[in-house]
Amino acid sequence: MRRDLYRTMRTIRRFEEQIVDLVNTNEIAGVTHEYIGQEAVATGVCAALRDDDVITSTHRGHGHVIAKGAEVRRMMAELLGRTTGLNHARGGSMHIADVSLGIYGANGIVAAGAPIAAGAAWAGVQAGSDRVAVCFFGDGAVNQGVLHETMNMAGIWNLPVLFVCENNGYAVSFSHEEATAGSLVERAAAYGMAAERVDGMDAEAVLAAAGEAVARARSGGGPAFLECETYRFVGHHTAEATMGLGYRTDEEVERWRERDPLAVLAARMGAAEVAALDAEVEALLEEALAFARESPRPEVSSARDFVYASGLTPREGVAV
């Protein structure tokens, strides 16, 4: 398991580092939100899940999607805007999804995934399944009303939902201390659910806590809340590097980098084992990037495809 956790974290880290380069060289359009520093959370939580479990993700979603098992080459193709991408070049970084793996999408609106996860969890119960749903969100989401509405609904209906708060200390530039009154764990406990704080830089600690919460939810024990204390080593998004926002100090970043989740786990492994996994990941990503680059771009004439399941095609912006 430790090997698998490390391999997943390393895949996320190196995927994100490549994405930064590709955004900076304009091979990827727009901005992306990197998961660098937070790898232990997605990796630990998703290691407790089955293929039929559901997750909802955030704007910082690549890590969740990789950890839940999506094909990295098709993720890379999606970010490069290629038709072989998971979302056929319609979603990009912020909406990347693989519904067949229960990944109900990264989401551009903070906390919007929460009720979607709860609805999926409810549907699982109705179907007689013991599958669970995990809702990932950041510390910024804890002050969105819909998250609290959803936690209440999960509480009253005893739904198998795991609310995973990745507290990386900042909602963009606004610090958690400035933004949030009281304690997150106490807030969650007030909805009648099990709630605990976890070291979000240690994938094995996250897995242990998530595994317990998931097992309880599967056996009818209801929702749970995990506050994973973590940190993003890079900006809110790729563009931030050149913006000089100055909301956190270099010293603070360095202090957290000392607890790099990859290093935390590597310290428990042999150097040769780590090197072998690193090489495996490099090969995977090299192949993924080559696959993406060789894949076709979408036909401009297909820009209005995929909007409706019924086959309706939206009108064009000019009368013909």
Next chain:
Amino acid sequence: MARMRYQQALAKALRDEMLRDPSVFVIGEDVRASLRGVTRGLAAELGEQRVVDTPISEQAFTGFAMGAALAGHRPVVEFQIPSLLFTAYEPIVNQAAKFRLMTGGQAKVPVTYVVPGSGARMGLAAQHSDHPYAMFAQAGVKTVVPATAADAYGLLVAAIRDDDPVVFFAPAAALGGREEVADDPEPIALGSGRIHREGSDVTVVAVGHLVRDALKVADTLAEEGVSVEVFDPRTVYPFDWELLRTSVAKTGRLVVFDDTNRSCGLAAEVVATAAEELAALLRSPPRRVTRADAPIPFAVELELALLPSRDQLAAAVRSVVPAKTAEEALR
């Protein structure tokens, strides 16, 4: 065949679909007690797992329905108040309606959002009197506004069976109307309009409860020798542009009678499309009779002053039909 009220037709459609398809369930506020009468008796008959009462959490239960839909259900979300759609706009427009595009067609999101009692209702004031169907049409969400009982039945069944999100407005002013409804009616395809009355001088596009008013005005104007065709789009998005073209090709004149605001409302879209695409067929400039660009005040006479009226429609129709046409018709 039975003559039933619009509201009864809605209730029958929902119950028939729930009996036919176990994946259909209804969720919303007070749906067990059924304040709007559409879900009455369903909890006792089909179980509380299929008639889900929610806390006052419109954003969450709207998003919840989407999650259930992605996991295989066909949720019907009931909103007691049309203005609640503003709170739920995000999970409908930004989440459910974009999901298929955003995922490149990976999933369908078959949710129906029903407002049994949309529009103004005499004295409910500004926050309970909206009729925001154009907002959903503008966002490209399938949107239906049935005018009659049989259409309400057929369109609700079609909406529930549709694989995309559909917003369903049942105008409060139409809920009491009666019509013959077949015992086992067919669904009505979304996007198909209905000609309620044939005419040769002017096409009146009327939406929802305004269809009945338009028919009354058509009766009055017939006595003046003006022949009005009453066209009901039934679905405001997608709109039955082909049927409108056919009607305008016959009449050459167009008046739109619409309960959304004048600015950027549904009538604005119909008139703009006619100006661009039907200009060669039009013998006079098209006109609109709409809700005013203002929130609904409390006092009933003030409310009525802002809503589109029969008198306004009659005047608009007279203004586009030359007097000689009337004289000729009377001859």
